[in-house]
Amino acid sequence: MAVAGDVAKLTVSATYLGQMCQNVFFYRIQDAPTETWYEGLAFEFLAEVLDAIREVQATQYVYTGISIVNLFNAAELYEEPLAVTGKLTAAANTLLPSYVSLSFKLLRSNTFVRNGRKQIGGLPEVLIDGNSLAAGYAGQVASIDVALAEVLNPGLGADLFAPVIVGRVPYTTSEGRDAYRLPESQAEMGTNWAQINLAQFVRPSTMNSRKVGHGI
Numbered sequence: 001m002a003v004a005g006d007v008a009k010l011t012v013s014a015t016y017l018g019q020m021c022q023n024v025f026f027y028r029i030q031d032a033p034t035e036t037w038y039e040g041l042a043f044e045f046l047a048e049v050l051d052a053i054r055e056v057q058a059t060q061y062v063y064t065g066i067s068i069v070n071l072f073n074a075a076e077l078y079e080e081p082l083a084v085t086g087k088l089t090a091a092a093n094t095l096l097p098s099y100v101s102l103s104f105k106l107l108r109s110n111t112f113v114r115n116g117r118k119q120i121g122g123l124p125e126v127l128i129d130g131n132s133l134a135a136g137y138a139g140q141v142a143s144i145d146v147a148l149a150e151v152l153n154p155g156l157g158a159d160l161f162a163p164v165i166v167g168r169v170p171y172t173t174s175e176g177r178d179a180y181r182l183p184e185s186q187a188e189m190g191t192n193w194a195q196i197n198l199a200q201f202v203r204p205s206t207m208n209s210r211k212v213g214h215g216i
Contacts, residue, residue: 002070002073002076004029004030005186006033006070006071007026007071008027008028008029008071009025009026009071010068011025014063017097021121023119026163026165028164031160038068040159041159045152048147050063051147052144052146052147055144056102056123056141057086057087057121058086058089058090058122058123060095061085062085063083063085064082065079065080065081065082066080072183072185090125096125099206099207100204101206101207102119102204102205103202104148104200104201105199107198113166113167113194116165116196118148119205123204145198145201149197149198150163162195164194165193166183166189166192167189169183169184
């Protein structure tokens with residue numbers, strides 16, 4: 001059973017232009033959670049965060065599922081299929097490649113970790129003007145800024161989830177190489193995390209991992 005201080009890893013999966021895309025979010029459980037905390041988190045995330053993100057995505061960007069796992073208790077896993085799309089209608093020949101994205105900076109609440117970032121893809125050409133956001137979409141992007149830093153409270157007091165940046169833990173692979181992974185307990189995480197105080201749109205950008213042949 002999850003306890004206050006545990007961190008949920010929330011992953012949303014989608015398909016776009018024949019490629020699988022994923023975005024990962026982390027939420028710290030701020031209070032003693034109910035038994036069905038993951039269902040509440042999923043519901044609130046879809047309503048408050050994903051709904052804002054879909055405002056800048058083309059209808060060809062199709063969400064296929066959401067999964068939530070407690071980083072510190074892998075047995076607490078929730079998966080739900082999705083069948084929703086972006087909200088912008090666009091012709092197929094006006095879609096930007098899967099690696100073109102809107103880049104957001106996630107500002108940390110302390111200096112224990114670096115600031116984070118989030119890349120939102122699935123964009124139609126109408127959203128971009130040269131190297132900048134096209135006029136008329138500032139409101140939609142501002143709503144994403146708010147959503148990415150929002151503390152979610154589906155139970156109106158029963159469950160409280162704060163968006164966080166989680167620092168990685170150094171370790172040595174079986175081949176002897178230095179690498180990093182997510183923490184597997186609250187003790188291992190320690191102070192190596194920060195709540196997201198503010199999210200800021202930066203600019204249109206690219207994401208190499210979404211280029212064809214590079215993965216997700």
